[in-house]
Amino acid sequence: xxxxxxxxxxxxxxxxxxxxxxxxxxxxxxxxxCVLGRSVKRPRIQPVDRVLWxxxxxxxxxxxxxxxxxxxxxxxxxxxxxxxxxxxxxxxRGKPGRxxxxxxxxxxxxxxxxxxxxxxxPHIVGELAKLGIHVWPSxxxxxxxxxxxxxxxxxxxxxxxxxxxxxxxxxxxVPTVRFKMLYVLVFLSIERRRVIHFNVTxxxxxxxxAQQVVEAFPWDSAPKYLLRDRDGIYxxxxxxxxxxxxxxxxxxxxHCPWQNPYSERINGSIRRECLDHVIVFGEDHxxxxxxxxxxxxxxxxxxxxxxxxxxxxxxxxxxEQGKIVSIPQVGGLHHRYERQAA
Numbered sequence: 523x524x525x526x527x528x529x530x531x532x533x534x535x536x537x538x539x540x541x542x543x544x545x546x547x548x549x550x551x552x553x554x555x556c557v558l559g560r561s562v563k564r565p566r567i568q569p570v571d572r573v574l575w576x577x578x579x580x581x582x583x584x585x586x587x588x589x590x591x592x593x594x595x596x597x598x599x600x601x602x603x604x605x606x607x608x609x610x611x612x613x614x615r616g617k618p619g620r621x622x623x624x625x626x627x628x629x630x631x632x633x634x635x636x637x638x639x640x641x642x643x644p645h646i647v648g649e650l651a652k653l654g655i656h657v658w659p660s661x662x663x664x665x666x667x668x669x670x671x672x673x674x675x676x677x678x679x680x681x682x683x684x685x686x687x688x689x690x691x692x693x694x695x696v697p698t699v700r701f702k703m704l705y706v707l708v709f710l711s712i713e714r715r716r717v718i719h720f721n722v723t724x725x726x727x728x729x730x731x732a733q734q735v736v737e738a739f740p741w742d743s744a745p746k747y748l749l750r751d752r753d754g755i756y757x758x759x760x761x762x763x764x765x766x767x768x769x770x771x772x773x774x775x776x777h778c779p780w781q782n783p784y785s786e787r788i789n790g791s792i793r794r795e796c797l798d799h800v801i802v803f804g805e806d807h808x809x810x811x812x813x814x815x816x817x818x819x820x821x822x823x824x825x826x827x828x829x830x831x832x833x834x835x836x837x838x839x840x841x842e843q844g845k846i847v848s849i850p851q852v853g854g855l856h857h858r859y860e861r862q863a864a
Contacts (some may be wrong), residue, residue, distance in 0.1 A: 627655055628665045635666040685713045687746035688772070689738075692785035693726065693753065694792060698802045707731065708792075708810065709738045712749075712784050715825055716833035717816045722809050726755030735763055747772050749782055791819075799855055811852070818851040822858040 548789040627650075634646050640662045641649075643662040650657055681688065694706040719738035723730055739745070748764060749772045750756060764771055774781035796815045802808045824830045844863040851858055 528796075546560065560581070582752050623657065623661055629656075630655075631662055632667050641794070681712065681749075684747060688712045688749055689718065689745045689747070690749040690782055690785040692751065692782060692789060693755070694789050696722075696797060696802055696808060698804060704802070704808055705803055706787065706792075706808070707734055708788065709734075710785055710788055711745075711833075713786060714727040714828065714833040715788070716820050717788070720812060720816065722805050724805060728755060728759040731755055732760040732763035735760070735767065735769075739767065739769075744769050746770060749774070749785075751779070751782060754774060788819075796852060796855060800853075815855075816853045818856055818858070822851065823856075 538545070551693050631646060634649065635641060638645075643659040643666065646662045646666070647657060647659050650662075666862075688711075690712060692708060694708060696704045696706060698704060702724065704722055704724055706720060706722050707726070708717060710716070711718050719734065721734050721737070735748075744767045746769070748769045751774050761771065779786050792812070792815065800811060801857065802811070820833045822832055822836060824832055824836070839861040841861070843861040844860055845861065847862050848857045848859055850856075
């Protein structure tokens with residue numbers, strides 16, 4: 523600011539100088555500007571400099587002829603920027619517009635639209651209103667998760683919606699002590715993760731697999747859906763038998779075991795909790811081991827997805843029912859704990 527005060531005083535003093543002195547001073551200043559232009563490619567400009575030239579451009583018609591260190595378009599751009607900043611400050615002085623939607627409401631809208639792909643903005647507005655949250659449909663449309671394709675239920679949603687009517691099947695391969703391969707077919711009810719049937723064979727065929735379906739669902743206990751992969755073992759005989767029983771097959775995509783997650787999970791549990799700790803001698807031996815394990819699995823093993831209950835259902839024993847005792851299961855690999863009166 524000091525330099526601008528000095529510049530103003532020098533401007534006032536120029537009125538008392540002679541014309542020849544002013545011409546000489548003007549020539550000296552222009553020469554110095556030329557030398558400065560050769561030495562400095564881009565001078566450092568401060569906000570005060572921009573204000574000064576913006577004012578000069580309005581009150582001095584010949585301001586372009588004296589401008590050296592920047593282009594005239596730059597000064598015009600400075601003026602436009604100052605005009606924009608001026609009106610921005612004025613607009614901030616008034617009352618704010620519609621209040622901003624809280625972050626938790628934004629996230630709730632995204633969650634609702636993601637979990638319910640068939641819902642539109644009016645449906646979400648109504649659901650939020652029942653929760654005491656009042657928003658406009660335009661606000662909901664702003665924060666909804668946009669679907670890339672027409673809305674349809676996901677694979678996970680299908681499994682949840684039809685869990686009571688779906689049984690998944692899958693094969694498990696087990697080597698014996700003599701390196702003979704045995705095949706275990708497991709039928710799993712998705713609703714409660716309960717093993718409803720299993721069998722072991724050394725030579726699986728479509729006829730044998732079809733017979734297991736009959737044994738697993740006697741009389742009128744057949745489910746509505748049978749979830750399986752695209753293994754070639756499920757041949758024509760198997761498909762015809764399943765169709766005749768009124769069961770609709772649901773096939774997973776190629777190389778997508780995650781679409782049959784419950785069977786894949788129990789296969790891993792069978793290995794980690796049982797077969798990895800024993801040596802299988804033969805087909806009958808494997809049947810006895812799996813029978814003991816599945817009895818423990820269905821009746822006593824707790825599951826996180828079942829709120830720490832067993833597939834069959836296990837009652838809670840209160841402390842007044844007695845002391846805790848340990849009962850071996852699966853040949854001592856596992857134990858169940860119960861309270862018994864003294």
